[in-house]
Amino acid sequence: MNLISEVLINTRNFLLSQTKDTRKKIGQFFTDEQTALYMANMFDLSNYKGKIRVLDPGTGTGILSAAFIEIAIKQNISNIDLVLVENNLDVLPILKENIKLFKSLKDIKISVTLIEENFITFQSNSFREKTPSRLGQFDYIICNPPYLKIPRNSEETINMDEVISGAPNLYFLFMALSIHNLFDNGEMVYIIPRSWTSGAYFKKFRNYIFDSASLSQVHLFARRDKVFSIEKVLQETIIVKFIKSKMTDIVTLTSSEDNTFSNVITHQSSQKVLVQGSSKYVFLPTSSEEIQLLQRIGKFNNTLPKLGMRLKTGLTVDFKNKNRLKNQAEKGTVPLLFPFNIDNGRINFPNKNKETYQYLLPTNGMKQINKDYIFIKRFSSKEEKYRLQPAIYLCEDINTQFISTDNKLNFIERIDKRPIERNIIFGLFVIFNSTYYDTYYRILNGSTQVNSTEINDLPIPNKNDLKHLGQLFKQSQNFTREFSDNLLGDILKS
Numbered sequence: 001m002n003l004i005s006e007v008l009i010n011t012r013n014f015l016l017s018q019t020k021d022t023r024k025k026i027g028q029f030f031t032d033e034q035t036a037l038y039m040a041n042m043f044d045l046s047n048y049k050g051k052i053r054v055l056d057p058g059t060g061t062g063i064l065s066a067a068f069i070e071i072a073i074k075q076n077i078s079n080i081d082l083v084l085v086e087n088n089l090d091v092l093p094i095l096k097e098n099i100k101l102f103k104s105l106k107d108i109k110i111s112v113t114l115i116e117e118n119f120i121t122f123q124s125n126s127f128r129e130k131t132p133s134r135l136g137q138f139d140y141i142i143c144n145p146p147y148l149k150i151p152r153n154s155e156e157t158i159n160m161d162e163v164i165s166g167a168p169n170l171y172f173l174f175m176a177l178s179i180h181n182l183f184d185n186g187e188m189v190y191i192i193p194r195s196w197t198s199g200a201y202f203k204k205f206r207n208y209i210f211d212s213a214s215l216s217q218v219h220l221f222a223r224r225d226k227v228f229s230i231e232k233v234l235q236e237t238i239i240v241k242f243i244k245s246k247m248t249d250i251v252t253l254t255s256s257e258d259n260t261f262s263n264v265i266t267h268q269s270s271q272k273v274l275v276q277g278s279s280k281y282v283f284l285p286t287s288s289e290e291i292q293l294l295q296r297i298g299k300f301n302n303t304l305p306k307l308g309m310r311l312k313t314g315l316t317v318d319f320k321n322k323n324r325l326k327n328q329a330e331k332g333t334v335p336l337l338f339p340f341n342i343d344n345g346r347i348n349f350p351n352k353n354k355e356t357y358q359y360l361l362p363t364n365g366m367k368q369i370n371k372d373y374i375f376i377k378r379f380s381s382k383e384e385k386y387r388l389q390p391a392i393y394l395c396e397d398i399n400t401q402f403i404s405t406d407n408k409l410n411f412i413e414r415i416d417k418r419p420i421e422r423n424i425i426f427g428l429f430v431i432f433n434s435t436y437y438d439t440y441y442r443i444l445n446g447s448t449q450v451n452s453t454e455i456n457d458l459p460i461p462n463k464n465d466l467k468h469l470g471q472l473f474k475q476s477q478n479f480t481r482e483f484s485d486n487l488l489g490d491i492l493k494s
Helices: 003-017 020-025 033-041 063-074 092-103 124-129 170-181 200-212 288-298 422-433 435-444 452-457 463-476 481-493
Strands: 052-057 079-085 109-115 138-143 182-193 214-221 237-243 250-256 265-270 309-313 334-337 373-377 390-393 402-405 409-414
Touching: 003 033, 003 063, 003 092, 033 063, 033 182, 033 237, 052 063, 052 170, 063 079, 063 092, 063 138, 079 092, 092 109, 124 170, 138 170, 170 182, 170 200, 265 288, 288 435, 288 481, 309 452, 373 422, 390 422, 422 435, 422 463, 422 481, 435 452, 435 481, 463 481
Parallel strands: 052 079, 052 138, 079 109, 138 182, 214 250, 334 402
Antiparallel strands: 182 237, 214 237, 250 265, 309 409, 373 390, 373 409
16 A cells, blocks of 8 residues: 555545635645655654654644655554644544554554644643643654744633744744654654744744754755645745754755755755854755855854944835825925835935835934935845845935935934944945845845844944945945955955
């Protein structure tokens, strides 16, 4: 019997009976055969002695369990205690049919326990109290959890404050509980969105997971639309393997074009290089050159806040203030700067090619002093070559006391509101205009948004180096990326 093929036939029959919208409401999308087998192959079963305990939380129709069993048989595992957790009433009949297939296998002894409960609420009390789980402990956990944002006051969030910083998502609550469910040196493999690797909302979760376990392997997909092939889901998804141990430091990084896993590229790096800063951001490089870049930039000990500066989001949301927008300067108006005012590294105001009203009758909260700034576009498209798109703004560019900035534009200013020294302004432009920092940020953040929290946490050169870069830039006034790369490259190599 080809176990996983039989399970997939039952799964496809189930999918035909359910709408995609129905499954999306509960965040349930099913893994395909190639991905399931790849995930199961990521476990190290070489230390097997006697019976092994395996957990598949959010089991669905049992595809991942079937893949694990197939791999276990090939590696001569003879006895598995399998615990499945699933509470979707629609899926349970299919799952129970597939459990019969598991139990009918001749080459392996499998005991199966099905828990028809909410995986999180069933045991979150033990997580909070740090007592043994109601499910017990496991050697291996394999999971494709639900991807679903939930309200902060949902029942799943009770007892989970240790890992919740902002808006919760079921997938990372599953991961936190799974760490709690592992034996020491136990392994878990998850297929999850990439979003947890950066951003303020996941900070407490990252702190928890890296205090409790080591990252062992990450697999990246170049094509977002080719991961859940039987579901046609567009999701930036990765596969991760964690070991409940602090002994592992080397992380294996693999990548493939899609879920056929042909021509898999493999690299290795230290976890200290991939997990950086007090926020424990996770960088996901795909080449040895990118790993080397992480090492070089990671050596800088400064950040914008450490140097007395901070990146902020623009003060004015234009579509909420349409009645305040004007197409020309009037009494009481101030220039409102948009991303489209950025032109070859400078500010072009007003941009006569845009019909958008570029003057604002501001409230006090929308005004900022007209002084020198570095602006960085907050959003870019997937098709744009560069994620970081900075511009220099000097106070004499516009003859006015105050300006305002659109919410889609970020700006850097001193924390104490005093003007930033111009050579530092120019030096900051050099680093954010370089392909080095653009690549660094893309390795960190797979989205098209430039997040102020993340930029404020990035390692940057010290003030003397920034001034030196600024002086060299000032002499040339060369706004090209190549020139910025040449200037910053000398510091990175030193």
